[in-house]
Each structure stands twice: as C-alpha cells, then as structure tokens.
Amino acid sequence: MLHIKCPYCGIRSQNEFAYGGDASVKRPELNKDVPDKEWDDFVYNRKSLRGKHIELWHHVSGCRQWFKAQRDTATHEIFKTATMNEEI
Amino acid sequence: MQKYSVFSLIKNAFSDHMNWEVAWKDPTPKKEYDVIIIGGGGHGLATAYYLAKEHKITNVAIIEKGWIGGGNVGRNTTIIRSNFMYDANGRFNEFGMDLWRNLSQELNFNVMFSPRGIINLAHSDAQMNAYARRGNSMRLNGIDAVLLGREEVKKHIPMADFSDDVRFPIFGGLMQPSAGTARHDAVAWGYARQADSMGVDIIQHCEVEGFNITNGKITGVRTSKGEIKAKKVGLCVAGSTNILAEKLNMTLPIETHCLQACVSEPVKPLLDGVVTFGAGHFYISQSDKGEMVMGGDLDGYNSYAQRGNLPTIQHVLTGGLALFPFLSRLKMLRTWGGIMDMSMDGSPIIDKTHIDGLYLNCGWCYGGFKSTPVSGWTFAHTIAQDRPHELNSELSLNRFSTGYLLDEKGIGTKTWVG
Numbered sequence: 001m002l003h004i005k006c007p008y009c010g011i012r013s014q015n016e017f018a019y020g021g022d023a024s025v026k027r028p029e030l031n032k033d034v035p036d037k038e039w040d041d042f043v044y045n046r047k048s049l050r051g052k053h054i055e056l057w058h059h060v061s062g063c064r065q066w067f068k069a070q071r072d073t074a075t076h077e078i079f080k081t082a083t084m085n086e087e088i
Numbered sequence: 089m090q091k092y093s094v095f096s097l098i099k100n101a102f103s104d105h106m107n108w109e110v111a112w113k114d115p116t117p118k119k120e121y122d123v124i125i126i127g128g129g130g131h132g133l134a135t136a137y138y139l140a141k142e143h144k145i146t147n148v149a150i151i152e153k154g155w156i157g158g159g160n161v162g163r164n165t166t167i168i169r170s171n172f173m174y175d176a177n178g179r180f181n182e183f184g185m186d187l188w189r190n191l192s193q194e195l196n197f198n199v200m201f202s203p204r205g206i207i208n209l210a211h212s213d214a215q216m217n218a219y220a221r222r223g224n225s226m227r228l229n230g231i232d233a234v235l236l237g238r239e240e241v242k243k244h245i246p247m248a249d250f251s252d253d254v255r256f257p258i259f260g261g262l263m264q265p266s267a268g269t270a271r272h273d274a275v276a277w278g279y280a281r282q283a284d285s286m287g288v289d290i291i292q293h294c295e296v297e298g299f300n301i302t303n304g305k306i307t308g309v310r311t312s313k314g315e316i317k318a319k320k321v322g323l324c325v326a327g328s329t330n331i332l333a334e335k336l337n338m339t340l341p342i343e344t345h346c347l348q349a350c351v352s353e354p355v356k357p358l359l360d361g362v363v364t365f366g367a368g369h370f371y372i373s374q375s376d377k378g379e380m381v382m383g384g385d386l387d388g389y390n391s392y393a394q395r396g397n398l399p400t401i402q403h404v405l406t407g408g409l410a411l412f413p414f415l416s417r418l419k420m421l422r423t424w425g426g427i428m429d430m431s432m433d434g435s436p437i438i439d440k441t442h443i444d445g446l447y448l449n450c451g452w453c454y455g456g457f458k459s460t461p462v463s464g465w466t467f468a469h470t471i472a473q474d475r476p477h478e479l480n481s482e483l484s485l486n487r488f489s490t491g492y493l494l495d496e497k498g499i500g501t502k503t504w505v506g
Contacts (some may be wrong), residue, residue: 001398001399019504036489040488041339044501045339046342046343048330049331071389073344073392074392076391076397
C-alpha cells in the first residue's frame, strides 16, 4: 500500500487516489505550427524510466485536487509531492 | 543432441538420471556475430530458433542479463488465444495458433499445449452485441468463435454465481474453443535447447550497457562481458524496453507497468478452460496441478518492481469472489508480478527502426506469452530479410504517427487503466 501525501490533505492511503501518468509531458503550444513529431511525443511517446519519475495523481476520494509527485518506479519511494503550479 | 522420448527416459532411469546431456551450453561470447538478440525470454529464444531453422542464420547470440526464462515467460498465466477483432491481430495470432499445435513435436519438448477453450463473459445486451460482432470478425479470419447464451455458459461453469441479484448478471459469453494453456517454462526451455543445438550461443548473466552505432548503422553492443560486434541486433526485452531505448536516444510509445498474478492451493479439477470476467477485472483458469490461476488489473502506476502491491490483489480477488463464491474457501499459495511493456494502443510492435540493423520487438502489454511462437517467427523474418513479413507489417512503429492504430480495446493512451 502506497502512502501518498496530498499537498492539501496530508498523508492518505493509496486507495483514495487515482493515477494520472507522466507529469513532464507538455502539450504543444497553441496557435503555432506544430510538427507531427511534437504531437507524437505529446500523445504517445514516453520515457517511462526506471528510477525517479514525476507523475500526476488525483485525490479522487478526498479533496479531488490533481497534484504532482516524484516517485521511484523501482522502489515506489515517494520523495515529494507538490501542487500543480509548483515546481518539483 | 539427445532426443527426448520414452526410451531415453527409461534408459536414463537405469543411471539414476545422472547422465542426461546438458540442454544448452554456457559459452563465452565470441568477438562477432551475424545477429545478436537481446533478451533471453520466450520471444528472444523463439526468434533465435526461427533464425536458425527458417533462415539458416546460426551465427547468433542471445544475450540475457539474468537467466533465460526468468522474466515474463516464467511469470505469465499461460493463456493462449487468438480471439482478436482486428484483421492484423487476428491473422497474426491465428498463424501463431498453428505453430502452437505442433510445437511439442517440433521442439521435441512437451509444452503441454492444452486447447480447452476460453470464455469471455458478457453482462448486458450491449456487450452481447459487441461480442457477436467480435465473433463474426474472428470467423471471417478463420478463427473459431461461438456466442454462448446464459444457459450454455452455465453448462461450462455451473459453479459461477448465476443468481439474479448480482451486480453483473451473466447474459452469455464469447467462446474460442481452440484457445487454451501451455506450460510456459517448457516453451522457453524447448526453444533454448533447439536453438543451442543449431549453433546459437545463449549467453546468460550478461547485461547490455550500451550500443555501438557508426553512421546510423549498428555495429555491436557493449555488455558486462565486454564488447561484442554484430551486423544486426534485435531487441526482445519486454519490460526493459524503455531502459534500452534510453541508451539509444529513442522515446517509444511504451510505458512500463507491473502486472500481478496469483495461484490458490491445488484442488480437484473443477474448471476446464479459461474464464475472463472483464467487468470484474478478473480472469481464471486451473493448472494441471489443480491450482486456480488468477489475475486481473495492472498495479496502476508506472513500475519496474517485479513484485506487486496488495490493494490490486484485493481488488482483483473481490471481482473473483463475485463470480465464483467458492474461491473464498481457498488459501492463496503465491502472488507475483512482472513488468509489462504497455503500448499506447494495446497491440505489439515488431519492426525495423531508424537505425540500420537495429530491430524492435516490444509492446506486448499483458498478452505476450500466447504470441511467443509467431512473434519469434515474424521477428526472425524481419531481421533476416530486413523487412517485415506480411503478418507483422501492420505491427509497425510508425502507426502511432500515421494514425493506423490497432486499438483492440479502444482504451486510448491511459495504459495503466487497461
């Protein structure tokens, strides 16, 4: 069982959260010519590395806020969590 | 190579089974190979076998960081099926079914292929319609499919909960009678033994640390046992695909996730084939030893841990109990996990890459075992001929750019939800 620290509610059990994937993915800029490669990288291509991973979580059975977490994908240690507008 | 038979078994019994030949050698790597296959799992071993057998390329090495068959080929729940809707997936896997049917004879190794059928349960009229469509698509590709009504399902699995007050009442199901199971370790060992006998070097405990690429062409790999030159290199590393892709400066439409499975204590035979309960995120079969073999959801977040988390097991078995209440009286024997190369449309990739001489076999999600023979067969063709075979021409890497996706389940890019 992961124990995840919601930046708004504090430490709660994994059962209250939903996962949201890689948080480092950036949507291509609006109103700009975007090459196909950039769309591919945004929609499909992922690094998904072993080790530190910055990802989105949703406190869906709690305050319903989305936030960011830095977690190790091999050990599942969660190093820190942050609100969406904070750098991690 | 010593042929396995009842006579060799009797003969070796007289010497207390102390004089069996080793099944495969433990060679030190040569300086150079025609082809290096990275990954000594089912797909890698099958690829090497078909390279030697179908294409007469025997100067081949398989490089494995652990021991052969220690990854997903030894961790799956052994289900073999070809109940796909899309032509590309259906034809590919039905070709594989033909390879399965003859595999024990071909490898002179009993892989215990046992086609006892798979039933996907349906719980609404809409789902019955969807399964009728899927079944028709399968039959158009020559795959057997039977739409079962509620009473017919009851004949196959009378011990399921058929009462009316359940959350997901059983309306019927789609059955592929020719689907089944096999002994997974035997598949790996059978391919390894035959590949070795044809001259393939199986190099275990040898981790790839980097690639040598000159002018856009692969020239070899750097490993924990030194540099090895190669004209061609094939990647068959499933859950480690993203790790090697990083060393190649590639990003792929793949995410790595942990999938768990579990077995109960052995009981007398009660379940003949495989039953999937999609609505309950649960599937089940019974092994020859009598254990109930069960699985379901991914752990739900990117993971390289080859062991899982208990909330997922609890979730999966809650679904299992809803379908088969008798499971509550069984003890759990083991749970384990493996890491999956989840592709963004749920279908695999067997293709060339932008690097000359480098070939990619990945994206098997949680369905790699059933495709082991056909994956090896088509990947060997792709490597030997430097172009995909017709069977894997649509399992291309660039389909994510062109939009010709094979999204069998239609779940999009949230790989962890599937």
